[in-house]
Amino acid sequence: MISARHVTVRAGQRTLLDAVSLDMVPGKVLAVIGPNGAGKSTLLGALAGTLRPASGQVNVDGRALGDWRPVALARRRAVVGQSASLAFPMDAAEVVGLGRLPWHGTPGAARDHAAVAAALSATQATHLAGQAYATLSGGERQRVQIARALAQLDGADQPAALLLDEPTASLDVRHVASLLRLVRRLAQGGLAVLVVLHDLNEAAFVADRVAILVEGRLVASGLPRDVLDPVSVAQIYGIEFRKLADGSLLPRFSDVCVW
Amino acid sequence: MSASLTLSTTRRARRLAVVPLGALALAGAMLAGILFGPAHVSLAGLLATLADALGLAPLPAEFARDAAVLGVVRLPRVLMAAIVGAGLGVAGAAMQGLFRNPLADPGLIGVSAGAGLAAVVAIVLGGSLFGAAAGLLGLWLLPLAAFVGGLAATLLMARLGSVGGVTSVATLLLAGVAVNALAGALTGMMIFMADDRQVRDITFWTLGSLAGSRWAQVPVVAVLVGLPTLALCALARPLNALMLGEAEAFHLGTRVEAVKRLAVVLAAIAVAAGVAFTGLIGFLGLVVPHLVRLGFGSDHRLVLPGAALLGGALLVLADLAARSLAAPAELPVGVVTALLGAPFFLWLLRRRGGTR
Amino acid sequence: MTEIIFALGAGARVIAVDSTSRFPTLVEALPRIGYMRALAPEGLIALTPDLLLMSEEAGPPQAVAVLRAARAPIRVVPDRPSADGVRAKILAVAEALGLDGAPLAAAVRADWAALDAPIGSQRPRRAIFILSASRGAPLVSGEGTHADAMLRAAGATNVIGGFTGYRPLSAEAAAMAAPDAVVMMTHSLAEAGGLDAVLSMPALAVTPVARTRRVLAVDGPYTLSFGPRAPQARRDLARLLHPGAALPDLPLRDWT
Numbered sequence: 001m002i003s004a005r006h007v008t009v010r011a012g013q014r015t016l017l018d019a020v021s022l023d024m025v026p027g028k029v030l031a032v033i034g035p036n037g038a039g040k041s042t043l044l045g046a047l048a049g050t051l052r053p054a055s056g057q058v059n060v061d062g063r064a065l066g067d068w069r070p071v072a073l074a075r076r077r078a079v080v081g082q083s084a085s086l087a088f089p090m091d092a093a094e095v096v097g098l099g100r101l102p103w104h105g106t107p108g109a110a111r112d113h114a115a116v117a118a119a120l121s122a123t124q125a126t127h128l129a130g131q132a133y134a135t136l137s138g139g140e141r142q143r144v145q146i147a148r149a150l151a152q153l154d155g156a157d158q159p160a161a162l163l164l165d166e167p168t169a170s171l172d173v174r175h176v177a178s179l180l181r182l183v184r185r186l187a188q189g190g191l192a193v194l195v196v197l198h199d200l201n202e203a204a205f206v207a208d209r210v211a212i213l214v215e216g217r218l219v220a221s222g223l224p225r226d227v228l229d230p231v232s233v234a235q236i237y238g239i240e241f242r243k244l245a246d247g248s249l250l251p252r253f254s255d256v257c258v259w
Numbered sequence: 260m261s262a263s264l265t266l267s268t269t270r271r272a273r274r275l276a277v278v279p280l281g282a283l284a285l286a287g288a289m290l291a292g293i294l295f296g297p298a299h300v301s302l303a304g305l306l307a308t309l310a311d312a313l314g315l316a317p318l319p320a321e322f323a324r325d326a327a328v329l330g331v332v333r334l335p336r337v338l339m340a341a342i343v344g345a346g347l348g349v350a351g352a353a354m355q356g357l358f359r360n361p362l363a364d365p366g367l368i369g370v371s372a373g374a375g376l377a378a379v380v381a382i383v384l385g386g387s388l389f390g391a392a393a394g395l396l397g398l399w400l401l402p403l404a405a406f407v408g409g410l411a412a413t414l415l416m417a418r419l420g421s422v423g424g425v426t427s428v429a430t431l432l433l434a435g436v437a438v439n440a441l442a443g444a445l446t447g448m449m450i451f452m453a454d455d456r457q458v459r460d461i462t463f464w465t466l467g468s469l470a471g472s473r474w475a476q477v478p479v480v481a482v483l484v485g486l487p488t489l490a491l492c493a494l495a496r497p498l499n500a501l502m503l504g505e506a507e508a509f510h511l512g513t514r515v516e517a518v519k520r521l522a523v524v525l526a527a528i529a530v531a532a533g534v535a536f537t538g539l540i541g542f543l544g545l546v547v548p549h550l551v552r553l554g555f556g557s558d559h560r561l562v563l564p565g566a567a568l569l570g571g572a573l574l575v576l577a578d579l580a581a582r583s584l585a586a587p588a589e590l591p592v593g594v595v596t597a598l599l600g601a602p603f604f605l606w607l608l609r610r611r612g613g614t615r
Numbered sequence: 616m617t618e619i620i621f622a623l624g625a626g627a628r629v630i631a632v633d634s635t636s637r638f639p640t641l642v643e644a645l646p647r648i649g650y651m652r653a654l655a656p657e658g659l660i661a662l663t664p665d666l667l668l669m670s671e672e673a674g675p676p677q678a679v680a681v682l683r684a685a686r687a688p689i690r691v692v693p694d695r696p697s698a699d700g701v702r703a704k705i706l707a708v709a710e711a712l713g714l715d716g717a718p719l720a721a722a723v724r725a726d727w728a729a730l731d732a733p734i735g736s737q738r739p740r741r742a743i744f745i746l747s748a749s750r751g752a753p754l755v756s757g758e759g760t761h762a763d764a765m766l767r768a769a770g771a772t773n774v775i776g777g778f779t780g781y782r783p784l785s786a787e788a789a790a791m792a793a794p795d796a797v798v799m800m801t802h803s804l805a806e807a808g809g810l811d812a813v814l815s816m817p818a819l820a821v822t823p824v825a826r827t828r829r830v831l832a833v834d835g836p837y838t839l840s841f842g843p844r845a846p847q848a849r850r851d852l853a854r855l856l857h858p859g860a861a862l863p864d865l866p867l868r869d870w871t
Contacts, residue, residue, distance in 0.1 A: 050506055074512030081510075084503045087359035088557040101500050102512040152511065298661035324663065327685040332657045398676055454780025455746065455754070456652065460675065463653045470655055471677025473684060587631055587658035588649025 001026055001192050002077065002161050007046050007056035009039075009216075016042040018216040019056065024192040026159035029183060031207035031224075032196045035237060038213040040196045044165050047194065048079045061158065074102035077161040078149035080142075082169065086133055092144045093129040096120060099152035108155040115154035119147040123182060139175030142167055146182065153191070162186060164195040168202055180206040200241075201248045204228050212236060277551065277561045281568025285341060288572040292337040292579050297586035298328045305329065336472040339480060340578045340592075341571040343469075343533035344543060346484035348570020350526035351544025352551070352562050353491045356498035357522050358428055361607075364545035365530040367435045368523055369412035372442035374534045375465060377408020379449045382460050401464075402476075402535035406483075409531030412438050417523060428505070428519075467540040467593025469578045476536050483532035487525040488567050494522055495559035502557070540593045542600025543570050549607055616668055616692060617642055618842040619708045622719055622870035628712070631662055637836050638844075656681040668711055670694045696764035696841045698727045705843065719843060719870075726846035726865045730853065734770040737857045741823075742771035742796040745784070748807040752783035753818055761839040766798065769852035770860075786817040795823040796856060800835035831855040843870050 002024040009017040017039045024030055024047070032040050045051035047058055049065050058065040060076060078099070086095070096119055100112045120126045125143045128136060136144065146167070153160040164183070168176045183206050187193045197203045203210050204224045212220040212227060214236055220227045228249060230241040240252040294300070304325030311318035311326065318326055350365040358367065365371065380388070381404035396403060416438045420431035450458055497518040500508040505515050534540070551565035574592070577599065581592040617636040620629055626639070631646040648659060652674040659667060659682065667689045673679060682689060690711040693703050702720045709716025744762035746754040756762040759779035766773045774792040775784070797819065799807075807813050810830055819825060833855070838848045850862055 048510060050509055069512075070509065070514060071512035074510060077510075079507070079510040081504070081506060084507060086502055086557075087361060088355075088502065088552060090502065090557050094556070094558065095503075098499060098503065098511065101496055104496060296661070297658050323686070324660065327687075328657065328660055331685040332660060332681060398680060451783070454782075456672065456780070459650065459652055463650075463675065468653075468675075470653075471675060471681060473677065473681055582655060582657050585649070585658075587646055587655060587662055589653070589655030589658055591653075 001061050001159055002047050002194075003059050004043075004047060005057050005059070007043075007053045007058060009042050009046055009051055010054045016216055017046065017053075020213070020216075020218045021056075022211055022218065022221060024161055024194050025209075026192045027187055027190055028208040029187045029193045029195060029206055031203035031210045032194065032213060033198070033200060033203050033210065034213035037215070039216040040213055041165055042216075043213065044079070044163050044194065044196055048077065048163055049073060050079075060161075071102050074152065075106075075108075076153075076156055076158070077163065078152040079163045079165070080145045080149050080167060081165050084141075084145065090133050091130050092125065092133055092136065092140075093120070095133050095144055096129075096147045096151050099148040099150070102152060103155065111155050115151045116147075118154060119150035122150055122186075123147040124178075139171050139179070142171065142175075142179060143182075146179075146186075150186070159190055159192060161192040161194070164193070166196050166198060168197065168199070176202065200228055200233065204247065204249070274555050274558070274561055277555045277565040278568070281565050281572070284572040285568045285575070288575040288579075289337050289341055292340065292575045293329065293333050295579060295583070296328070296333060297583055298324075298332070300325045300328055331474075335474045335477055336469050336578065337575055338477050339472040339536065340469055340575040342477075342480045342484050343537055343540070344574025345488050345567040345571035346480075346529035346533045347540060347543040347574070348547040348566035348568075349488045349491050349563055350530045351546075351570075352548035352559070352566035353494065353498065353522050353526050354544070355548050356501060356559055356562075357519060358432065359501065359504070360432075361549065362545070364542075365526055366439070366541075366544070367432065368527055369416040369435050369438035369442070370409040370527045370530045371534060371539055372439045372446075373412020373415075374405040374409035374531055375539055376412070376442040376446045376449070378405040378464055378535075378538070379446050379453075379461050380404065380408075382464065383449050383453045383457050405535035406531045409534060410527055412442060413523065413527035413531075417520070431523075463591060464538040465593075466591030467538040467596070468581075468589070468591050469537055470582070470589055471536070480532055480536065484529045487529040491522065491525050491529070492563045492567065494518060494525075495563050498522070498559040498563075538591075538593065540574070540596055542596045542604065543574060546600045546603055546607075547573060550603075616670065616704070616708060616842070618840070618844065618870065619705050619719075620668075620712065622843040623705075623709055623712065623714050623716060625712050625714060630664060635836060635840075654678045654682075656685065656687075660685060660687060664688065666690060666711060668692055668708060694841070696761040696839075698724060698768075698845075701727070701841050701843070701845050704841070722868065723843050723846060726868075727849065729863055729865065730846060730849055733860065733862050734768070734849075734853050734857075737770045737853075737860050739770055739772045740796050740856045741774045741792075741794045742766055742798055742856065743773065743775050743784075743789075743792065743794045744798045745803065745813075746781050746800075747803045748799070748813055748816060749803070752785060753807075753816060754781045755784040756781055761841055762798070764841070765838055765849065765852060768849050769856055771796065771798075771856050784818045786821050789818045790821040793823055795827045796829040796831060797824050798831045798833060798852070798855075800838075801832045802835065804830065804832045843868075847871055 005021050006019045007017055008019055020043060032043060034040055042051060046053055060068060093116060096116045100115060103109045120129055123143045123146050125147050128140055128144060149162055167179060180202060183193060183195060207224055209222060210224050210227045211218060220232060230243050230249060233249060234240050241249045242252055243249055304322045307318055307322040308326040308329050310316040347365065354363040354365055354367055355361055378401055381401045385400060416434045419434035450461060497513045500511045500513040508515050547570045548562055548566045551562050551569055555561045555565060577595040578592050581590040581595045584590055617632050618638055620626060621639050631648050632642050633648055633651045636642050649655060651672060654673060656678050665688060667687055669689060670692055671694055692707045702724055705720040706716045744756040744766055746756060755775050757778040757780060758776055763773045774794045804813065813819060813830055814825055814828060833852060837844060838852060846865055850865060853862055
């Protein structure tokens with residue numbers, strides 16, 4: 001329900017995104033991967049409305065992004081950035097409660113309490129509710145942030161969108177696995193999900209569709225098993241990969257000389 | 260109404276109690292400020308003054324002094340302290356929320372430095388610079404100059420901190436430092452040009468005092484400090500959204516630029532108008548919000564009104580101490596707030612160091 | 616002003632004094648109302664005075680306004696540093712107290728006048744008055760101060776001019792002005808570290824004072840307040856400035 005058409009984003013002389021087009025589909029997870037500096041976060045910013053494209057258009061539910069009031073937009077799409085830090089102490093439940101701010105003054109506000117509880121439950125973070133956010137681990141904070149996003153989207157009467165920017169960065173493997181499973185569950189519940197990832201295997205596991213960005217251009221888009229083949233990936237990342245029997249890709253570290 | 264899920268209802272109830280508790284504290288402080296002080300007012304004198312004020316019975320001559328102390332000296336002073344203290348408290352809380360920095364206080368936006376500079380200019384150059392206007396304005400020249408100076412400094416700082424319509428918090432902070440430094444340098448130059456008597460006047464003004472509080476000032480601060488205080492309390496939700504950062508606040512639907520501008524303008528007016536009459540009173544804007552957060556959490560819907568009420572109460576009590584401790588002379592109230600605020604602030608820093 | 620009240624014989628009526636009142640010494644025991652330009656309205660009213668005598672310099676203006684609004688019994692007394700100024704001050708204080716100040720004023724005036732000829736016949740010494748010298752550049756008196764007036768009355772020329780009040784003295788300005796005597800208050804001299812410390816300051820080291828070593832210490836309030844002891848102060852300072860001069864002794868007065 002969020003779609004980008006020929007979106008170009010510039011910063012001064014540099015072109016960060018070059019005529020990128022893609023769609024977020026309700027119930028499906030779209031993973032965006034690519035080397036560093038490829039423009040993944042820029043793309044997420046353009047879709048979320050934080051960055052204005054120099055040309056091209058982003059539509060949310062058929063309407064241009066610029067036509068949406070910020071508050072109304074907030075009730076349809078939620079963004080989870082990199083792990084945020086708080087300046088002042090709040091407990092996890094209060095952080096989740098921040099997600100209900102766009103519903104202030106609407107009939108949906110009556111659901112505030114229930115929405116927070118449901119979000120904590122869906123992310124299996126109910127036991128964290130009363131703890132100070134500052135004392136949570138990285139993985140726990142990510143879950144609380146996702147719960148906040150869910151609380152934000154609770155009550156949206158049409159399919160809503162969730163955008164996640166590198167949610168697995170600096171998480172250890174166990175937490176990565178549970179977070180990716182959570183993302184798949186959320187998509188199955190009807191959300192349109194876009195997740196920016198670093199790791200190819202994470203993308204292969206979580207995504208229904210994968211988009212690869214290189215230097216601001218969309219170079220590949222499609223099913224994971226089609227897009228993530230060793231040859232194309234080697235060309236994009238400049239390093240050889242091996243495909244294992246179960247389908248995962250392993251980088252070949254031995255005969256590489258970058259510097 | 261409350262969107263926070265708390266584990267126990269007592270905790271939530273305690274948080275909702277911040278406004279009634281704060282109002283009670285403020286009322287109590289104001290009552291103490293009216294009843295106590297170096298000039299002893301007898302119960303009979305108090306009753307006689309009330310009776311006269313209510314039109315029930317004319318004031319007997321022997322209570323003329325009591326009535327003067329209560330009505331001319333203490334009541335306007337307590338009202339000024341309550342209003343100005345509220346403005347300082349809420350402005351400090353708003354600036355801490357806006358800059359996402361627990362060490363922020365209203366001085367960060369340059370308003371104190373600008374008001375101070377303008378006051379010093381008025382003291383040193385008053386008659387010569389403003390000529391006939393000085394004579395006409397009389398006692399209002401200094402507050403007017405300080406008010407205008409405070410706002411001008413904030414405006415300068417906001418211009419410096421904005422690049423292409425976007426006000427970056429980091430740039431704002433740096434601009435605040437620059438404006439403070441500039442004002443300080445110009446103030447130093449003024450002090451150099453001042454004669455001995457003016458230097459003393461400047462020193463005492465800079466330390467802050469409510470001794471000059473008169474009835475004529477009360478409606479002025481009630482509007483110029485009171486209204487921005489109420490308006491800032493209404494910014495509680497956007498400030499909550501900013502807790503996670505500006506990008507997140509935008510994603511939650513906040514018009515971030517507008518909120519930043521509005522918060523800075525309102526805080527500047529509230530503080531400039533207060534400082535214009537009382538001189539520089541430090542630490543209240545810094546410490547009061549933390550006191551409220553300690554007891555009631557960081558939700559701005561509680562912290563902003565709580566800081567206003569507690570700020571008013573504390574300034575009333577600080578003023579009571581200022582005029583009672585060194586009687587028949589008077590301590591500058593800024594000294595009292597610093598004496599109380601500094602140790603608390605050090606304790607706060609140590610506490611933060613422990614939990615991080 | 617405090618001295619005048621005592622000299623008029625009304626000393627028993629004084630219940631509190633400001634921070635600069637030191638003479639007669641028994642006022643040290645009275646409550647202090649603080650610096651005269653930082654008055655506390657409630658504190659003053661608390662003392663339930665029948666009369667608040669304040670100089671024109673009292674402040675801050677807002678506090679005085681509060682006092683007036685509270686109908687405090689204020690009388691303002693002029694304070695000009697001259698023989699006529701002293702006379703006016705004495706008469707104003709006397710009138711506020713309901714006493715006859717003419718005899719006191721006349722006596723003080725006569726004492727002052729007795730010094731005119733002897734001092735006038737001396738060649739004026741080139742002098743400066745330093746208010747304080749404990750930090751950075753010394754603060755020196757320009758025109759219009761009590762110190763300036765007393766310097767001139769005691770047979771000296773204040774070689775620093777062109778501004779009113781006190782300013783920091785630069786070494787170059789001091790060299791140009793070339794005073795050969797410095798008058799300071801005793802406690803300022805002590806704070807500055809004594810005679811040698813003062814003479815070693817750059818501002819004075821370049822002047823004739825470094826050679827003459829004429830740093831004259833006087834009691835501050837006594838010399839500068841232009842009260843009833845003004846003639847005595849004038850004579851004492853003149854004696855310091857002109858050591859060999861023949862100055863008449865002044866009659867012994869009750870109030871000295």
